[in-house]
Amino acid sequence: MELNLSNIQHFSVGDGPGIRTTVFLKGCNLRCPWCHNPETLSTQPQILRYENLNKEEICGKRLTVEEIVENLLADKCFYDESGGGATISGGEAMLQADGVKELAEKLQQNGVSVFIDTAGNLPYDAFKKVNPYVDGYLFDYKTDESEKYARIGGDLSLIRNNIKKLIGDGMYLRIRIPLIPDFNTHKSELRNICRTLEALGVNTVDLIPFHRMGSGKYKALGLTYEYENVTPQTAEEIEEIKRIFSKYFNTTVE
Numbered sequence: 001m002e003l004n005l006s007n008i009q010h011f012s013v014g015d016g017p018g019i020r021t022t023v024f025l026k027g028c029n030l031r032c033p034w035c036h037n038p039e040t041l042s043t044q045p046q047i048l049r050y051e052n053l054n055k056e057e058i059c060g061k062r063l064t065v066e067e068i069v070e071n072l073l074a075d076k077c078f079y080d081e082s083g084g085g086a087t088i089s090g091g092e093a094m095l096q097a098d099g100v101k102e103l104a105e106k107l108q109q110n111g112v113s114v115f116i117d118t119a120g121n122l123p124y125d126a127f128k129k130v131n132p133y134v135d136g137y138l139f140d141y142k143t144d145e146s147e148k149y150a151r152i153g154g155d156l157s158l159i160r161n162n163i164k165k166l167i168g169d170g171m172y173l174r175i176r177i178p179l180i181p182d183f184n185t186h187k188s189e190l191r192n193i194c195r196t197l198e199a200l201g202v203n204t205v206d207l208i209p210f211h212r213m214g215s216g217k218y219k220a221l222g223l224t225y226e227y228e229n230v231t232p233q234t235a236e237e238i239e240e241i242k243r244i245f246s247k248y249f250n251t252t253v254e
């Protein structure tokens with residue numbers, strides 16, 4: 001089977017424990033305006049033109065599961081030494097659940113730990129296929145308000161149900177919360193997020209402070225980045241948010 005991907009990034013940090021290789025799959029069913037991987041949203045190949053570097057890159061290729069496994073196994077000694085492995089991300093990795101299942105199964109057979117990075121906005125059937133072959137999920141939770149999820153194309157009740165079902169099925173879950181200025185960082189919403197996640201049985205949360213590292217890719221794709229002039233949180237603001245979450249969860253800041 002083939003997977004549609006944008007990139008394979010070796011020596012990733014922040015995509016799960018230890019040294020990892022992250023496979024970025026193409027295609028996403030959400031449209032978060034702060035997204036820092038805009039090249040992964042479309043399923044179609046795209047050209048990124050970096051005019052300042054006089055460089056062009058084609059983003060989007062289909063590789064077989066065997067080709068991806070061979071690529072990932074090249075770093076097996078680093079995974080073993082660091083407690084790392086592979087992370088399948090995107091875009092929305094779970095939109096290619098059949099291929100992801102096959103990839104995760106083959107990696108598992110080769111003794112490689114697999115995490116999936118997902119926004120969880122799709123029916124649970126996809127997770128059921130993949131669960132037996134993965135060590136856990138890095139699961140985004142972006143807002144506690146249905147209307148705001150709808151604005152980016154998501155269904156909050158579906159996402160909450162998936163969290164509940166994954167925990168009920170004994171899956172390891174790290175909830176990741178992107179801290180997006182003027183979207184989800186008002187204290188009242190942060191407290192609501194904490195209460196909802198606690199009620200769903202979550203115990204580990206990773207906070208992802210806002211950054212603009214994807215900005216150059218928007219330019220290279222000829223797109224406008226709505227968050228171009230938005231200021232990242234200060235260290236003090238992040239500490240304050242962490243204090244709120246730490247009352248409920250084992251909390252880390254990525």
Ligand code: SF4
Pocket residue numbers: 028029030031032034035036037040041090091092119
């Ligand atoms: S879910 Fe992730 S990849 Fe998809 S648009 Fe949002 S931030 Fe980007």
